[in-house]
Amino acid sequence: MRSAAAALTSLMALAATSLVAGPAVAKTSSASCALPRTGAHHSLGLDTWNSAYPRPTGVLDAVMVFLSFPDASPQYAPSELAADHFPTTGDFFKRASYGQFSLRTEPQRTWVRMPKPSTAYGVSRDWEPDKRNTYLRDALAAADPTVDFSRYDVVYLVADPEAPGVDSDATKVVNLDRPLRADDSRIRRVVTVFERHPPDRNVLAHETGHVFDLPDLYHRPTDGKGDWDTHVGDWDVMGSQFGMAPDLFGWHKWKLGWLPGRAVRCITRPELITLEPIAAPAPGGSLGTRLAVVRTGPDTALAIEARGAVGNDRTLCTEGVLLYRVRADTVSGGGPIEVVDTHPNSEACWDRSVYPELADAPLGVGETFTVPGERTRVEVADRSESGAWTVKITTG
Numbered sequence: 001m002r003s004a005a006a007a008l009t010s011l012m013a014l015a016a017t018s019l020v021a022g023p024a025v026a027k028t029s030s031a032s033c034a035l036p037r038t039g040a041h042h043s044l045g046l047d048t049w050n051s052a053y054p055r056p057t058g059v060l061d062a063v064m065v066f067l068s069f070p071d072a073s074p075q076y077a078p079s080e081l082a083a084d085h086f087p088t089t090g091d092f093f094k095r096a097s098y099g100q101f102s103l104r105t106e107p108q109r110t111w112v113r114m115p116k117p118s119t120a121y122g123v124s125r126d127w128e129p130d131k132r133n134t135y136l137r138d139a140l141a142a143a144d145p146t147v148d149f150s151r152y153d154v155v156y157l158v159a160d161p162e163a164p165g166v167d168s169d170a171t172k173v174v175n176l177d178r179p180l181r182a183d184d185s186r187i188r189r190v191v192t193v194f195e196r197h198p199p200d201r202n203v204l205a206h207e208t209g210h211v212f213d214l215p216d217l218y219h220r221p222t223d224g225k226g227d228w229d230t231h232v233g234d235w236d237v238m239g240s241q242f243g244m245a246p247d248l249f250g251w252h253k254w255k256l257g258w259l260p261g262r263a264v265r266c267i268t269r270p271e272l273i274t275l276e277p278i279a280a281p282a283p284g285g286s287l288g289t290r291l292a293v294v295r296t297g298p299d300t301a302l303a304i305e306a307r308g309a310v311g312n313d314r315t316l317c318t319e320g321v322l323l324y325r326v327r328a329d330t331v332s333g334g335g336p337i338e339v340v341d342t343h344p345n346s347e348a349c350w351d352r353s354v355y356p357e358l359a360d361a362p363l364g365v366g367e368t369f370t371v372p373g374e375r376t377r378v379e380v381a382d383r384s385e386s387g388a389w390t391v392k393i394t395t396g
Contacts, residue, residue: 030261032268033293034254035301035328042215044336045299045328046255052188053213054153056093056101057257062154064107065143071117072163076197081158082107084197089204092237095311096248097258098282103154103208111160112143118165123194125169132174136190140182149182154211156204158193170194171203173210202241209238214252215332232339233358235307235322239337240354247279247312249337250291250305251326263287267294267304270394275321277308277387288388294376294395299329302340302376306389307362317349320362321380321389323371342369365389 037045054060064085066078082105090103115138122131139157140149149155159166171194179186191207210216217239218228234243236252253259265273276288292304303326308319323340330336342363347356363369368379375396382390 030254030264030266030293033264033266033295033301035295035299035326038299038329040329040331040334040336042210042213042332042336043328044215044251044255044326044330046251049257050213054211055257056097056103056212058100059102059104060153061151062103062105062156063147063149063152064105064156064158065139065147066108066111066158066160067114067139067142068111068160069114069116069118069163069165071119071165072160074111074160075162078107078109078111078158081161081197084195084199085156085193085204089202089208092202092205092246092312093208095279095281096253097256098285098287100258100285101256105154105156106152108143108147110146112139112146114138114142118159118163121165123159123165123167123170125167125172127170132192135192136174136176136180140180140187144182147182149187150185154191154208155187155189156191156193158195161195161197166194168194168196168200171200171207173207175210200241202237202243202246205246206237206241209248209252210332212256214238214248214255215336217335217337218333219335220333227355229355229358231335232324232337233355233361234317234353235324235339235358235361236337237312242354244349244352244354244359245279245307245313245316247307249303249324250278251293251303251324251337253278254291259290260287263290265289265292267292267393267395270392272381272390272392274384275304275306275389275391277306277310277313277389279311279313280308280387281311292391292393294374294393296325296374296376299327301326302371302374304378304391304393306387306391308387310387317353317359318362318364320364320367321378321391322362323369323378340369340371342367 035045121135179188217232219230232239237246294302325338348360350356353359363380370377377394379392
């Protein structure tokens with residue numbers, strides 16, 4: 001590691017030379033580092049879109065159905081529970097997509113009575129498939145007389161949070177191999193919401209991400225003990241709904257179609273680039289470079305992006321240039337993305353972070369880091385008044 005002063009001096013000299021002489025090489029097409037989609041569940045390959053999932057561009061319509069049970073009387077109105085999640089979830093996606101996607105949600109105004117007590121459905125995080133399917137069939141059948149499911153792209157089934165059989169740890173997206181039918185529509189996935197009132201922060205943004213084919217980025221301990229946040233810490237809502245910097249990774253935004261190819265730079269030789277913070281808005285739809293990618297194998301890549309205290313990331317702990325590994329052949333929950341800790345001997349924001357060891361993972365101005373096991377070096381030269389970062393990336 002060079003001293004901060006030496007790194008800054010040398011890199012600023014290089015920046016000045018580049019500004020005068022222009023780039024040494026032409027920009028590489030983003031297609032060259034777009035990993036192929038594999039058979040892994042929620043694969044992060046993005047050369048093609050999985051048509052089994054709705055793509056979050058333009059406007060998608062969602063419905064919230066509120067389910068009560070014979071063994072409990074709801075203590076809250078549906079409008080109160082709807083306000084737990086919207087408009088905040090819609091606002092999250094509006095900011096994350098740079099205004100390119102709107103999740104238009106219609107909450108139903110009355111409770112729909114389920115035919116069985118809440119305790120009959122065995123609701124739990126690891127839900128028994130037969131009981132889960134019974135719950136879904138009963139819910140859709142009960143709601144069908146008053147809800148036209150053919151009008152909606154996303155379905156949220158919200159259970160009475162005070163019912164005795166409701167387990168708040170069971171909120172999740174249910175992906176169905178055999179779709180259910182309602183109103184001549186094939187329903188392949190449903191978000192089952194069992195949150196307490198008030199709910200976990202950003203929980204519906206996380207679950208809705210699965211509706212759009214995004215994977216879980218947390219690490220689930222096999223023995224039920226240990227830390228869930230070792231893969232990405234605070235840095236993406238698909239890792240933790242409680243994260244301080246929950247905006248979606250640039251890789252996710254690229255996959256979803258929110259980052260166009262011109263905003264992605266594939267690095268194949270030494271380059272000096274300017275990275276705008278991934279969570280910063282795009283006035284007038286103008287996006288500069290937001291993501292740099294180094295291809296490291298047939299199904300792997302190193303991604304580099306800037307994170308600043310703006311937009312969905314406004315409560316982050318440490319600003320800087322974040323590095324993370326992407327694996328297109330790794331299943332959801334298996335570590336398809338892992339943040340590289342450029343400060344492995346320190347931590348930050350222990351009182352707020354979900355995983356303090358990664359809270360200070362980004363590189364700051366004047367810092368240099370060589371990725372372990374690879375020949376990629378990242379040097380941060382400068383940060384402009386507007387918040388953009390000047391970065392030199394050297395590949396082996």
